[in-house]
Amino acid sequence: MTQQAPTPTPAQIRRWRKYLADEIAEGAVYRELASNRHGEERAVLLGLAAAETRHEQHWRSLLGEHATKKTRPSMRRTMLRFLARHFGSVFVLALAQRAEGNSPYAGDTDASRRMAADELVHEEVVRGLATRGRNRLSGNFRAAVFGANDGLVSNLALVMGIGATGVATSMVLFAGVAGLLAGALSMAAGEYVSVRSQRELLDASKPTQITLAAAPDLDLDANELVLVYKARGMSDADAAHRAAERMGIYSCDCNPSMSLQPELKETAEAEEHEEIGSAMGAASSSFCFFASGAIIPILPFIFGMGGTPAILLSALLVGVALLATGGVVGLLSGASPTKRGLRQLAIGLGAAAVTYALGLLFGGSVA
Template sequence: MIHTEHHRSHRSGWLRAAVLGANDGIVSTSSLILGVAAASTAQSDIMLAGVAGLVAGAMSMAAGEYVSVSSQADTEHADLNIERKALAEHYELEQEELADIYITRGLEPELARQVAEQLMTNDALGAHARDEIGITDTGQARPLQAALSSAATFTAGALLPLLVAWWAPSSLLTPLVALFSLLFLALLGAIAARVGGAPMLKAAARVMFWGSLAMALTSAIGRVFGVVA
């Protein structure tokens, strides 16, 4: 019988992006709704501000992720070009360099040289990309994928407090949006922790704390400006 272990570290990339997008959607939209509501604005204006915040936030997340991941991809391509040139001009030295990496990881020198030679015979650039630079197929930068997933998760998160604001009566809009947003954040933190194998209660408390802080500050600012106006 083959013993297998189920690790969760391979989920870290997409899980981070999904949690970040959804968390930003919930926190920013609920905070915006509460801030506008605190200024004694009509419910139609609150909904308009919420929808505008959703669209602006989703586009901002998409653009930010695309630019950020594109920069990472450019750096990876530049490093691969440097490595490709080094392999063409100094193949033996590159093989020794790879062997030295394996020696530092605990292999015997002779075995390390054999491993380096065999790996480079099969895929020299791939071996150096993985073990020297740290670029893997699963971790390679994909700008468009990152942009679309961030926009989608932000939109999904932002829709939750927006739907509560649309459904809630005007007199209860503020407490209901705040309450449900905190519940959504707790659920998001717990799900993310469950998928990632982390303590669920700690993760839920963490996102609830920062979410409540953001909503409280925005609501206070809206109340101040509402009084001034």
């Protein structure tokens, strides 16, 4: 005789409905993301959606007739679906990674062990997809965030320090504009020199074609070309193969993977330089990023405000910007955006508070 399953409690029904709604929403998120992807990424996302459908069926079978009543998914899943539908960016994957990592199934006996294991694996799958996106924008994103933060913090500290001395509003505005230009130009110059120097180092390290001209006249019994390739890190066998090929000897029984492929080599070198970028491009980007942050602290003074109200509004505007940039960094890194935002806020306002205190000190002593 088949034993009848126990009647679920109202608390279980509510919890299962919530799980079901979340699984439906997560599956929809992955399908939305897959619609904007191609190839391997699309296949992976559709695989995740299929797994969420299996989990959905588990809760439907437990709920039985109670599954017909719809329940709203959690706010996080609702927001994820909205972002996936309208943006489909790495931010969505970063949020999905956190959602998968916070699955309650491990501590819920109503969820199977297989489902709990699935969620752990899903977190790693989404982490891998999110890492691809992070790698694609890491360089530009890093420059944007750090440039803007430098502008926010340094110019707020300057404005608050000067403003605390009690000087005229025009002097505070002049100091803020000067700080914006000085900082932006300094950042631009530093990026230009850095990128230009890196490109020059790569050019200096790139092998020349002198071996092509010297190869015909070299002694076969004392082949100096072998030393050239060994100096570049090749093994004895690979160096001998490359040297023999340079000298026109193609019967060498060495590693065939070391055969010359000039077109591939040129492509790799071009990609290497492309990853570094141009010096002028890096300089102009750094200038704009710093200036975009540095202009925020002086906005109240630009629009005619002065004194303590202008300083307070300046600190408020910068605080909001720091929370936003910190939250974005937290999202992309898979960490808590709230914690990262508050950390960024504490650091920025802490630095500004120090200069404000110094301004009060020196302003009082001058008076």
